[in-house]
Amino acid sequence: MKLVPLGDRVVLKQLVAEETTKSGIVLTGQAKxxxxxxxxxxxxxxxVVDGKEVKMEVSVGQKVIYSKYAGTEVKLEGEEFIIVRQSDILAVVE
Amino acid sequence: MKLVPLGDRVVLKQLVAEETTKSGIVLTGQAKxxxxxxxxxxxxxxxVVDGKEVKMEVSVGQKVIYSKYAGTEVKLEGEEFIIVRQSDILAVVE
Amino acid sequence: MKLVPLGDRVVLKQLVAEETTKSGIVLTGQAKxxxxxxxxxxxxxxxVVDGKEVKMEVSVGQKVIYSKYAGTEVKLEGEEFIIVRQSDILAVVE
Amino acid sequence: MKLVPLGDRVVLKQLVAEETTKSGIVLTGQAKxxxxxxxxxxxxxxxVVDGKEVKMEVSVGQKVIYSKYAGTEVKLEGEEFIIVRQSDILAVVE
Amino acid sequence: MKLVPLGDRVVLKQLVAEETTKSGIVLTGQAKxxxxxxxxxxxxxxxVVDGKEVKMEVSVGQKVIYSKYAGTEVKLEGEEFIIVRQSDILAVVE
Amino acid sequence: MKLVPLGDRVVLKQLVAEETTKSGIVLTGQAKxxxxxxxxxxxxxxxVVDGKEVKMEVSVGQKVIYSKYAGTEVKLEGEEFIIVRQSDILAVVE
Amino acid sequence: MKLVPLGDRVVLKQLVAEETTKSGIVLTGQAKxxxxxxxxxxxxxxxVVDGKEVKMEVSVGQKVIYSKYAGTEVKLEGEEFIIVRQSDILAVVE
Structure with missing residues (x-):
């Protein structure tokens, strides 16, 4: 099963927080x-989304920064995803 | 009797929550x-909906993910439906 | 006396709630x-309504589902009506 | 002295509430x-009002139903009027 | 010194409240x-104001009714004025 | 160092309040x-600002009245400025 | 790793507050x-951003004043950035 987004939507999967700080300390759950x-x-x-032409500019596999609180959390077969509009994606991390 | 939606509306029927977790535990009402x-x-x-041309992109029988809190719950002959705008549908599940 | 709606308004008359449940129980006032x-x-x-061309798609005599909380209740010669915009009508019941 | 409305405004004068109910009971102030x-x-x-062309569709002398809470109450020489936008008029009573 | 309004703004000077009621009673401060x-x-x-062409329809010296709570009060050399957008003027009093 | 505003922004410097009333009384801090x-x-x-063509109509050195609460206060080298959109300027004082 | 903003977004890095006042007093953390x-x-x-053509007018290395509370704070490899829309940038400091 897979999610096929409509219009200008993008399906994201949150990256797991780094478990080690810059100085090498290993973080436990809460501190991450x-x-x-x-x-x-x-x-x-x-x-055409909401009467305006939208060109998609992100592509599968890219790492992106998205606007906090934007989007809808979705659970599919036990896995969690976030569906956002492309305009909620702020930047690509290269 | 059947519901014939106007404009960019879509009539949805919520799928019943899975009664068994991935690990095989059977869930009762509250836990689902x-x-x-x-x-x-x-x-x-x-x-033309609200002055903008809208092309319908979903079709009858598809399984979709829709935005929580969107839409209006409707009861027809004892059955419950949700009527949403197409823009409240986030993705198709294939 | 009759109500002649302006623009994209539609005059509705609420259908009386069914007095009997599916299982045949007769409901009294409060329970309906x-x-x-x-x-x-x-x-x-x-x-042209609010600068946008609106084509009317419902017709007199149709049974419709409308958005809860939408519209204005109006009393004319003791009878109650609801005046809504066509966009507050979600679906026709056929 | 008279009020000459600008743009899509309409000057209304509220009709006095009927003093007798359908069943013939005479109502006093509070009960009306x-x-x-x-x-x-x-x-x-x-x-052109707010960048959109508005054609006036009501005319002097018509009885209309207007949206509750819409409009501004105005007092001119002791008489009270209500100034509304035409879009706050829901229907004409014929 | 004088105020030269920009765009669709209009400078108004509130008329002093009538000091005598219809029945000839002279009102003091609070009762006015x-x-x-x-x-x-x-x-x-x-x-062009906010992307829309606005044609001015009121002229200096006219008496107008304006929307309560609209506009900004301005004091120039001890005199008080109200600056409103033309769309906050409801009617001309003739 | 100087502030170069973008788009339809205007940099303003608040005029100091008059220290003497019309009747010649000298005001101290709080009373001003x-x-x-x-x-x-x-x-x-x-x-083009927010998709609309904006023509600047104020010029450096003019004294203007601006909308209370509009704009952002900015401190540069100890001096305070207010940056507003031109549409927040109500009138020029001549 | 670097941030590549989408659309009309701009990545900013806040300048450190001056540690010395005009009169030469050295400020500690809280007072800055x-x-x-x-x-x-x-x-x-x-x-095209949100259906409107946006031309970028700021460039890398410029010092700018941006609207307080605008933008999203982002942390990349321990460094903090702010991502704003160009329209939240009020002025360039030259």
């Missing part, structure tokens, strides 16, 4: 910061 | 998670 | 569910 | 229902 | 009703 | 009214 | 004012 980075899993076709 | 998946029952004709 | 179904009594001419 | 009916006193010229 | 009438002192050039 | 007058320090280039 | 100045680190490609 919720990451804002995610991987692009699927990209909608774009086209 | 409210699913966000639904089946498309009827699709409006699209056309 | 407020129905979301209504009959179309009069339809405005459509045309 | 605030009517939603009003008479059209003056109609603005229409034209 | 805050009038909604004002005189047009200066009119902006109109033109 | 916060003035709504400001001097134009720098004017953005205008152009 | 949070600066509104930032340096431009990366600029999106512009283009």
């Amino acid at each position: 910061e919720k990451p804002q980075e995610a991987e692009v899993i699927a990209v909608g076709p774009g086209g | 998670e409210k699913p966000q998946e639904a089946e498309v029952i009827a699709v409006g004709p699209g056309g | 569910e407020k129905p979301q179904e209504a009959e179309v009594i009069a339809v405005g001419p459509g045309g | 229902e605030k009517p939603q009916e009003a008479e059209v006193i003056a109609v603005g010229p229409g034209g | 009703e805050k009038p909604q009438e004002a005189e047009v002192i200066a009119v902006g050039p109109g033109g | 009214e916060k003035p709504q007058e400001a001097e134009v320090i720098a004017v953005g280039p205008g152009g | 004012e949070k600066p509104q100045e930032a340096e431009v680190i990366a600029v999106g490609p512009g283009g």
Whole structure:
């Protein structure tokens, strides 16, 4: 089973928070910061969305930063995904 | 009797939550998670909605993920449906 | 006396709630569910509404489902009506 | 002295609530229902309002139903009027 | 010194409330009703405002009714003025 | 160092409140009214702002009245400025 | 690793608050004012954003003033950045 986003939607999968700090300390659950980075899993076709032409600019596999609180969390076969509009993606991490 | 949606509306029927977890545990009422998946029952004709041309992209029988809190719950002859705008449908599950 | 709606307005008359449940129990006042179904009594001419061309798609006599909380309740000669915009009508019941 | 409305504004005068109920009971002040009916006193010229062309469709002398809470109450020489936008007029009573 | 309004702004000067009621009673400060009438002192050039062409329709010296709570109160050399957008002017009093 | 505003922004410097009332009384700090007058320090280039063509109509050195609560206060080298959109400027004082 | 902004987004890096006041007093942590100045680190490609053509007008290395509360704070490899829309940048400091 897979998610096929509509319009300008993008399916993201949150990256797991780094378990080690810069200085080498290993973090346990609570101390880990919720990451804002995610991987692009699927990209909608774009086209006319809400009366405006939208061209998709991200692609599957890219690592992106997305706007906190944006999007809808979705669970499919036990795995969690976030579906956002492309306009909620702020930047690509290269 | 059947529901014929207007404009960009889509009639959905919520799928029943899975009664068994991945690990095989059988869930009772309270523990079942409210699913966000639904089946498309009827699709409006699209056309000019709120001054903007809308092309319908979902079709009857598809399983879709829709935005939580969107739509209006409707009861017809004892059965419950949800009527949403197509823009509240986030992705198709294939 | 009759109501002639302007623009994209539609005059509705709420259908009386069914007094008997599926299982045959007769319901009294309080237990009856407020129905979301209504009959179309009069339809405005459509045309340019709020700068956008609106084509009327419902017609007098149809049974429709309308958005809860939408519209204005109006009393004319003791009878109650609801005036809604066509966009607050979700589906026709056939 | 008279009020000459600008743009898509319409000057209304609320009709006095009926003092007798259907069953013939004479109502005193408090028991009278605030009517939603009003008479059209003056109609603005229409034209481009907020960047959109508005054509006036009501005319002086018509009895109309207007949206509760809409409009501004105005007092001129002791008489009370309500100034609304034409879009706040729901229907004409014929 | 004078105020030259920009765009679709209009400079108004509130008319002093009538000090005598219809029945001839002289009102003191507190009892006087805050009038909604004002005189047009200066009119902006109109033109493209917020992306829309606005044509000015009021002129200096007219008495107008304006929307309560609209506009900004301004004090210039001890005198008080109200600056409103033309769309906050409801009607001209003739 | 100087502030070069972007788009339809205008850099203003608030004028100091008059220290003497009309009747000649010298006011101390607390009694002075916060003035709504400001001097134009720098004017953005205008152009397409939020999809709409904006033509700049104020110029450096003019005294203007601006909308209370509008704009952002900015401190540069110990001096305070207010950056507003041109549409928050109500009138020029001549 | 670097941040490549999408659309009309701009990556900013907040400038450290000045540690010495005009009069030469050295400030400690708490007394330092949070600066509104930032340096431009990366600029999106512009283009059609939300249905409107946006031309990028800031460039990497410029010092800018941005609207307080705008933007999203992002942490990449221990460094903090702010991603804003170009329209949240008020002025360039030269």
